[in-house]
Amino acid sequence: MLEFAILGLLHEAPMHGYVLRKRLHETLGMFRTFSYGSLYPTLRRMLRAGWIVEEPADPVAGWNRRAKRVYKLTADGKERFAELLSDAGPQTWDDEGFGVHLAFFSRTPADVRMRILEGRRRRVEERREGLRAALARAEEKIDRYTRELHQLGLETSEREVRWLNELIAHEQAEQRGTQTFNGGSARPTHTEDE
Amino acid sequence: MLEFAILGLLHEAPMHGYVLRKRLHETLGMFRTFSYGSLYPTLRRMLRAGWIVEEPADPVAGWNRRAKRVYKLTADGKERFAELLSDAGPQTWDDEGFGVHLAFFSRTPADVRMRILEGRRRRVEERREGLRAALARAEEKIDRYTRELHQLGLETSEREVRWLNELIAHEQAEQRGTQTFNGGSARPTHTEDE
DNA sequence: TACCCATTATATCGAGGTGATACATCGGAG
DNA sequence: CTCCGATGTATCACCTCGATATAATGGGTA
Numbered sequence: 167m168l169e170f171a172i173l174g175l176l177h178e179a180p181m182h183g184y185v186l187r188k189r190l191h192e193t194l195g196m197f198r199t200f201s202y203g204s205l206y207p208t209l210r211r212m213l214r215a216g217w218i219v220e221e222p223a224d225p226v227a228g229w230n231r232r233a234k235r236v237y238k239l240t241a242d243g244k245e246r247f248a249e250l251l252s253d254a255g256p257q258t259w260d261d262e263g264f265g266v267h268l269a270f271f272s273r274t275p276a277d278v279r280m281r282i283l284e285g286r287r288r289r290v291e292e293r294r295e296g297l298r299a300a301l302a303r304a305e306e307k308i309d310r311y312t313r314e315l316h317q318l319g320l321e322t323s324e325r326e327v328r329w330l331n332e333l334i335a336h337e338q339a340e341q342r343g344t345q346t347f348n349g350g351s352a353r354p355t356h357t358e359d360e
Numbered sequence: 361m362l363e364f365a366i367l368g369l370l371h372e373a374p375m376h377g378y379v380l381r382k383r384l385h386e387t388l389g390m391f392r393t394f395s396y397g398s399l400y401p402t403l404r405r406m407l408r409a410g411w412i413v414e415e416p417a418d419p420v421a422g423w424n425r426r427a428k429r430v431y432k433l434t435a436d437g438k439e440r441f442a443e444l445l446s447d448a449g450p451q452t453w454d455d456e457g458f459g460v461h462l463a464f465f466s467r468t469p470a471d472v473r474m475r476i477l478e479g480r481r482r483r484v485e486e487r488r489e490g491l492r493a494a495l496a497r498a499e500e501k502i503d504r505y506t507r508e509l510h511q512l513g514l515e516t517s518e519r520e521v522r523w524l525n526e527l528i529a530h531e532q533a534e535q536r537g538t539q540t541f542n543g544g545s546a547r548p549t550h551t552e553d554e
Numbered sequence: 555t556a557c558c559c560a561t562t563a564t565a566t567c568g569a570g571g572t573g574a575t576a577c578a579t580c581g582g583a584g
Numbered sequence: 585c586t587c588c589g590a591t592g593t594a595t596c597a598c599c600t601c602g603a604t605a606t607a608a609t610g611g612g613t614a
Binding site for chain 2: 561562563564565566567
């Protein structure tokens with residue numbers, strides 16, 4: 167997830183790790199923050215993988231151990247980002263992954279967006295049903311506080327499902343729109359309810 | 361947090377790690393689950409600390425490496441649990457800690473309950489203000505999807521604050537009730553709005 | 555009886571995250 | 585000129601996850 171966010175941010179411009187972390191915090195701040203303890207190790211992993219390169223901020227001074235560095239996307243890194251953008255796998259359903267991916271949603275392909283939203287909806291519906299069941303099953307056996315928390319969780323899930331439904335409807339409308347314009351050739355409106 | 365939950369559950373009865381994990385899942389299932397990869401290491405940590413002891417499930421067979429074990433609370437473990445129950449520190453404000461602590465709320469002292477609820481409220485209010493600010497500040501610079509997510513987050517925070525207010529009011533009413541009965545001696549109703 | 559398989563049960567590994575802390579440089583306010 | 589807050593890189597101990605390995609047990613069925 168961190169890798170994904172870094173690739174996305176470096177797409178804008180090369181940056182110091184420090185700046186990266188600040189931008190990370192601005193972009194995802196409300197759902198997620200990452201510490202330096204994960205940032206720097208991740209950057210080194212990405213260097214090894216070849217998604218990014220580092221350059222000394224001061225070319226004259228060169229490479230001391232704590233020299234300031236600027237990180238820069240490589241062609242492979244861009245490819246990797248595109249790959250991750252098109253991933254609608256299970257990680258993108260959960261709170262963590264969904265939040266981060268959504269931050270780059272306007273860059274992800276429409277069909278992938280749709281699959282992510284539907285996956286997320288399934289996830290939240292499961293949670294909602296779990297909470298409903300827990301509340302129905304127990305009713306008085308469970309702790310008053312736990313019941314209240316379950317109740318809150320249930321309402322939160324219900325709200326999110328409604329929110330997702332609206333987003334999904336909007337996406338569908340948009341897709342129909344663009345399809346009308348470009349003629350809606352080979353596969354008309356197939357992947358509606360998968 | 362896992363340690364806390366384990367202590368709480370072992371309070372009921374001695375258990376196998378496996379059973380512990382199932383009970384954990386039942387009790388906290390909707391907010392949190394723990395994997396074996398953290399359960400067994402945590403149990404060993406707790407053994408070393410002396411909060412629990414292990415006994416062979418089959419006393420005749422004794423100790424092979426993979427012998428079945430039953431974990432049992434010690435006096436120190438009970439003390440430790442009481443200590444954790446009375447902790448209203450910052451960890452108990454965040455999603456994770458708050459959810460877990462709430463599962464044992466009926467066993468936590470009334471004043472600690474209050475401090476936890478108030479701390480949590482502060483936390484959620486901060487988040488709410490952060491989201492409000494982000495929405496106001498940007499309004500059109502940010503991604504449509506991010507804005508929607510912020511909107512959802514904002515409403516969720518608002519709901520939770522209201523939920524907390526109700527719980528807190530209920531606690532206060534209850535405290536006034538019991539105080540009336542036992543005479544409300546030395547410090548009347550001091551810690552109302554800290 | 556013999557066999558199969560789901561459940562019960564313990565254990566470890568690599569990968570990745572956190573919070574705290576250390577170290578270093580730089581620019582501006584006093 | 586000196587102190588301090590912001591910029592910047594780095595590491596540590598500890599914790600957690602998901603996947604996987606290993607094995608005993610008990611019940612149903614061939």
